[in-house]
Amino acid sequence: MAIVASGPVAPSTASAQKGAGPLLRAWRERRRVSQLELALRADSSARHISFIETGRSRPSEEMVLRLAEHLDVPVRERNALLLAAGYAPCYPETPLDAPALDALRDGLERLILGYEPYPALVVDATYDVVAANRGVTMLLAGVPESLLAPPLNAMRLTLHPEGLAPRIRNLRAWRGHLLAQMERQIALHRSPALRALYEEVAAYPVPEECGAVEEPDEEVPYFALPMRIEHEGRLLSFVSSISTFNTPMDVTVAELAIETFLPADPATVKYLHMLMS
Known part of the structure; x- marks a missing residue:
């Protein structure tokens, strides 16, 4: 059976209107990682992580990707995080038959x-x-x-x-x-x-x-x-x-x-x- 292109997957339910902070907090809690532990992994501070999650600080594009990597966020959801933070998605979604x-x-x-x-x-x-x-x-x-x-x-x-x-x-x-x-x-x-x-x-x-x-x-x-x-x-x-x-x-x-x-x-x-x- 030859490889065939499949239909598109429904986009993430993440909403850019809420910003990236609540989404990052949800991923951190899902992974059972404390703010301090995540800060140490990402070479940041617990205070900065807290400010990002509460919306007091807008993370850079590099920080969004760094936190997503340390939280093992799926690629599709990383794009959603970038959109929520006000950045363009960086991972393409190429049709399988391309x-x-x-x-x-x-x-x-x-x-x-x-x-x-x-x-x-x-x-x-x-x-x-x-x-x-x-x-x-x-x-x-x-x-x-x-x-x-x-x-x-x-x-x-x-x-x-x-x-x-x-x-x-x-x-x-x-x-x-x-x-x-x-x-x-x-x-x-x-x-x-x-x-x-x-x-x-x-x-x-x-x-x-x-x-x-x-x-x-x-x-x-x-x-x-x-x-x-x-x-x-x-x-x-x-x-x-x-x-x-x-x-x-x-x-x-x-x-x-x-x-x-x-x-x-x-x-x-x-x-x-x-x-x-």
Whole structure:
């Protein structure tokens, strides 16, 4: 599945009318950092930090970026902080299909293709799939066309009662993991689009056949929570790993995530190699 451009993410809810101070204070409190600790990290003073947060002092552009870096503020929200402080955003948001990102797209495609026969995909900030390999399309066999229409959404495909959900043997545990992951992202990004997606998928009914809690397989000592999914009469087990880019300088790149599914038992390894040989 080739990389495709996804729709724009809703802009931050930050309001420039309130200034940067309240937003910086909110990020500092979210990170559980005191004014003194932040001042030491940013080579400033607690008094200056206090003045910035209360609006008594307007921070320089360099100070806004320095504080945002020490508070690990996401790139999109750093732009919102700059706007709130009266400065222009400094991080571009380049469309994924733009020529400037040709090398990135090529690298991502090579990465997930090289991971075959195991599943791997690339998603954006709202879990829309922008690229996937044959391992993923294999798992999606039998999913209704209505769920496969663009934009393909990984959370919707996994948790929808007509999607993969009825085939996931440990659905309650895997569903809980996915919803908790989304909750962490919502707390970090404050995205209305992500919140709407969460409310949608959290409301999906759990298929009746998944009502019982599956007992763990004592013969397989899993090293992480697996997704145990049926495929053509076989039970496959995967553990998931998510990778993002270090020090991104573009909003689009910052919000991409590469999810790979590592086989969690020898039987899954053998079956996938046989299936795609």
